[in-house]
Amino acid sequence: MSTQTTSAVQSATVETTAGKIVGQALPTAHRGETVVNVFRGIPYGASTAGAARFLPPRKPEPWTGVRDALELGPTAPRPAFNPPPGPLYEVMAELGAMSEDCLCLNIWSPGLDARKRPVMVWLHGGAFAFGSGGAPVYAGTELAARRDVVVVTVNHRLNVFGYLYLAEAGGEKYADSGNAGMLDLIAALEWVRDNIARFGGDPANVTIFGESGGGSKVTTLMAMPAAKGLFHRAISQSGPYHRLTREGAARITAAVLAHLGLGPRQIEELQNLSMDRLVDAISAIPDSPLAIAPVIDGRSLPVDPLDASSLALSAHVPLLIGSNATELTLMGPPITAMDDATLLAKTKARLKLGDAAAGSLIAVYKKAHGDNVETWLALESDRFVRINSIRQAERKAERKAAQAAAPVYMYYFAWRTPVLGGYLRAAHALEIPFVFDHPDVWSGFTGTGTDRYPLASRMSGAWSQFARGGKPADADLPDWPAYTPERRATMIFGNECQVTDDPHSEERRAFEASGASTQL
Numbered sequence: 406m407s408t409q410t411t412s413a414v415q416s417a418t419v420e421t422t423a424g425k426i427v428g429q430a431l432p433t434a435h436r437g438e439t440v441v442n443v444f445r446g447i448p449y450g451a452s453t454a455g456a457a458r459f460l461p462p463r464k465p466e467p468w469t470g471v472r473d474a475l476e477l478g479p480t481a482p483r484p485a486f487n488p489p490p491g492p493l494y495e496v497m498a499e500l501g502a503m504s505e506d507c508l509c510l511n512i513w514s515p516g517l518d519a520r521k522r523p524v525m526v527w528l529h530g531g532a533f534a535f536g537s538g539g540a541p542v543y544a545g546t547e548l549a550a551r552r553d554v555v556v557v558t559v560n561h562r563l564n565v566f567g568y569l570y571l572a573e574a575g576g577e578k579y580a581d582s583g584n585a586g587m588l589d590l591i592a593a594l595e596w597v598r599d600n601i602a603r604f605g606g607d608p609a610n611v612t613i614f615g616e617s618g619g620g621s622k623v624t625t626l627m628a629m630p631a632a633k634g635l636f637h638r639a640i641s642q643s644g645p646y647h648r649l650t651r652e653g654a655a656r657i658t659a660a661v662l663a664h665l666g667l668g669p670r671q672i673e674e675l676q677n678l679s680m681d682r683l684v685d686a687i688s689a690i691p692d693s694p695l696a697i698a699p700v701i702d703g704r705s706l707p708v709d710p711l712d713a714s715s716l717a718l719s720a721h722v723p724l725l726i727g728s729n730a731t732e733l734t735l736m737g738p739p740i741t742a743m744d745d746a747t748l749l750a751k752t753k754a755r756l757k758l759g760d761a762a763a764g765s766l767i768a769v770y771k772k773a774h775g776d777n778v779e780t781w782l783a784l785e786s787d788r789f790v791r792i793n794s795i796r797q798a799e800r801k802a803e804r805k806a807a808q809a810a811a812p813v814y815m816y817y818f819a820w821r822t823p824v825l826g827g828y829l830r831a832a833h834a835l836e837i838p839f840v841f842d843h844p845d846v847w848s849g850f851t852g853t854g855t856d857r858y859p860l861a862s863r864m865s866g867a868w869s870q871f872a873r874g875g876k877p878a879d880a881d882l883p884d885w886p887a888y889t890p891e892r893r894a895t896m897i898f899g900n901e902c903q904v905t906d907d908p909h910s911e912e913r914r915a916f917e918a919s920g921a922s923t924q925l
Contacts, residue, residue, distance in 0.1 A: 416442045417517050421600045423448065424468040428512075429475060433550040441546050442514045444604070445539070446478030449596035450508030450589060453562055458676045459571055459582040462508055462592040477539035478509030481563040482680050484534075484687045484694055505566065505680055510593055511538060513545035513556040514604045521607035523872040526557045526597060526636070528615030528622040530834065532647070533586060534564040534687070534694040536618065547842040552869035555606035557597060561589035564687050565661055568697045570654035572704075575672040583654050583700030587625055594626075594635035612638040612872035616837055620644020620726075624797060625699050627719035628710035638872055640725040642840070643732060643833055646793035647698045647925050648709060654700040657690050664689035695925070716800055720810035723875040724801050725868070727816030727895075728790040730831035731782045739828045743777040751781065756788055756921035769915040782830070783909075787916055790833075791817075793923050795913060798888045805887075812887035814877050815895045817908055820860055823852045836898070839864040856900055863902055 416428040428444035448465040457463065482503045515522070527543055529536040538558030545556025561567065567586025571579035581588060598608045613636045615623050620641035625648070626632045627639055649657070659669075664686045667674055675683070687694050699706055708715055743751075752763045770780045794815075801813035818836045822829050829835070829850075838847040842865035844857040851857050859881065866879030877885050882902055886894040893907035907913070 416444070418471055419444070419517060419603050421447070421603065422596075423465045425471045426474040427471050431546060433546050439515075439550045441550050442512075442517055442604070443546070444474040444512040444514075446476055446509045447474050447512065448478070448506075448509050449559075449593045452506035453508065453566070453585075453589075454505035454680070456676055458505070458566070459569060459575075459579055459585055461581050461585065461588050465508070477511065477537075478560060479504035479507045480537040480539070480560055481507045482566055482684050483536075483563055484684055503680075503684075505562075507560050507562065508589055508592065510557055510559045510596070511545075512601075512604050513549040514606065515549050515553055515555075516605045517603070518605050519602075520553075520605050521602070521610070522553055522555050522605050523869065524555045524557060524597060524601050524606040524608070524611045525869070525872050526559065526594065526611060526613050528559060528590065528613060528619035530615065530617030530619045531563070532618040532695040533568055533621075533698050534618075536563070542837055542841065542843075542847045544843070544846065545841065548840075548865055548869065551842055552865055554869050554872060555601060555604055557593075557601070559590060559593045561593065562586040564694055564697055565683055565690075568649075568654075568699060569661060570649070570651065570658050570700045570702070571672050571675075572702060573651070573655060574658070574669040579672065581702075581705050583649075583651075583702050584629075584705045587622070587629060587699050588631070588705060590622060590626060591629065591632050591635065594632065598635060609637070610872070611636045612640060614640035614642070614725075614840075614868065614872075615644065616642035616834060617644065621647055621698075624710050625706065627722060627724075628708070628712075628715035629706055630718060631705065633718060636722070638723050638725075638875055639719070640868065640871065641794070641797070642726075642836060643728050643790045644726075644794070645790050645925055646711075646797075646923065648706070649698045649700045651700060651702060654702075657697060660689045660691055661686045711797065711800060716804050720804055720808065723811040723871070724798070724813040725816070725871050725877055726794050726798055726813065727818065728786065728794050729818040729833055729835060730786065730821075731829070732786040732789050732791075732833040734782060734829045735832040735834060739825075740778055740781065741828075743781055745777065748777045748781055752784060756784070756919070757924075758919060758921055762919045762921075766915055766919045766921065770912055773909065773912055783912065787912065788921065788923050789925070792913070792916055799890065802888050802890050806890060811875070814871070814885060815888040815893070816877075817895050817897050817905075819897055819899045822850060823854065824850060836864065839898075840868050841865065860898065860900065860902075864898060867896075 416430045418427045430440045433439045450462040529538045549556045570583035621644040623641045774780045804810045838844045839861045844851040863879045867877035871877040
């Protein structure tokens with residue numbers, strides 16, 4: 406689909422390391438005469454099809470003349486994902502043509518000059534299986550224009566194309582296959598380092614930020630030696646903690662190979678299959694496609710991102726991390742009622758607890774939240790994201806206290822959307838249009854009230870100031886202290902924004918004491 410609009414004009418030509426490109430100069434929606442330069446579908450790597458499947462990315466093929474950067478590039482191959490009309494549909498469905506030649510990125514810049522603006526590289530959600538950096542809600546037009554930053558979004562390999570662990574059966578050639586999708590992101594950051602100055606950005610001031618699977622990609626990159634020095638700040642929004650051991654990854658590989666009728670000695674045959682056959686094989690992943698993830702392979706991802714040595718690798722990188730109050734209301738049908746027996750059974754099963762531990766934990770949460778539905782939503786949100794976000798912040802804060810490392814800042818998004826009768830509350834992904842300063846782009850999720858605009862201003866301001874100097878701040882926000890083991894300062898985002906020390910502390914302590922599982 407063409408991205409030309411009647412109000413767009415051609416931008417200046419920019420020369421990249423692979424050749425010259427031309428984009429568009431687009432007016433912003435609410436900023437008067439402000440114009441943003443937009444470049445779409447820029448290749449940062451060569452095709453990963455055929456003989457290049459499962460292998461580390463390569464540099465893009467150079468071109469002659471001037472290449473149009475007017476349309477979004479292809480998305481990574483993926484299984485069909487067409488949820489019913491609603492908030493999730495707007496960001497996840499109909500993401501464009503699929504191709505294994507999908508290593509491309511998009512840029513929004515206020516000026517093609519030498520201003521050296523902060524660069525904010527967005528890593529899309531969809532776990533490690535779905536998604537696209539080209540989703541409309543990720544457009545950087547307003548964020549770039551209002552906050553004078555350069556915004557970049559990225560497409561990369563996903564699911565079996567990006568994370569199928571073939572090292573044990575395929576040997577050295579496929580040693581990095583379990584993290585090929587993460588190596589794509591490193592290649593994109595290398596492209597940013599080498600080219601972004603020509604787009605008005607500062608390669609010495611790059612922030613990676615992302616939500617859900619994108620937030621998990623952020624914290625994974627913080628643990629990858631090859632990514633060190635390519636970014637200087639990190640923001641993880643509702644990034645559920647999900648990595649695979651080699652054993653877990655090998656089980657997924659065995660299931661996929663069996664589905665394709667291949668044995669462990671037939672790895673080379675995978676490169677001869679059609680893209681569609683491999684897409685079909687994604688259905689064979691145990692549990693669901695969302696189970697696939699980066700592999701702690703002892704190589705490109707040497708150790709767990711929460712391990713002390715990984716924390717040392719990114720000790721110099723300030724981190725902003727947080728979650729939403731009711732993450733799981735976005736997934737599945739609405740829950741309007743729940744009896745005591747159902748609440749106990751669901752808690753035992755999902756958090757892997759016995760009767761006594763589950764009952765004690767429910768009692769603490771019920772004291773804070775009242776009815777069973779609210780209790781369940783809080784438990785699920787903590788299991789899914791919040792507890793592991795706190796653990797990541799704790800370890801980062803402890804390292805700073807011990808070694809004068811970079812700080813960590815914690816947030817909690819509590820603003821409730823009025824759509825669908827208010828059932829969604831503060832759902833997973835709801836903060837994204839506020840961070841990008843365009844809540845009207847996703848009005849099917851945010852509603853249409855004027856109360857959205859001040860919150861969008863505060864959040865986009867805090868995120869861009871963090872990118873600019875390593876501390877989140879906005880003129881309309883109270884001072885936001887760093888998270889420390891002693892204080893646990895947390896910015897609560899709502900119609901009224903305030904800093905609270907250790908919010909929901911009794912629940913946090915009870916969750917940790919119970920031994921409840923946070924596995925996805």
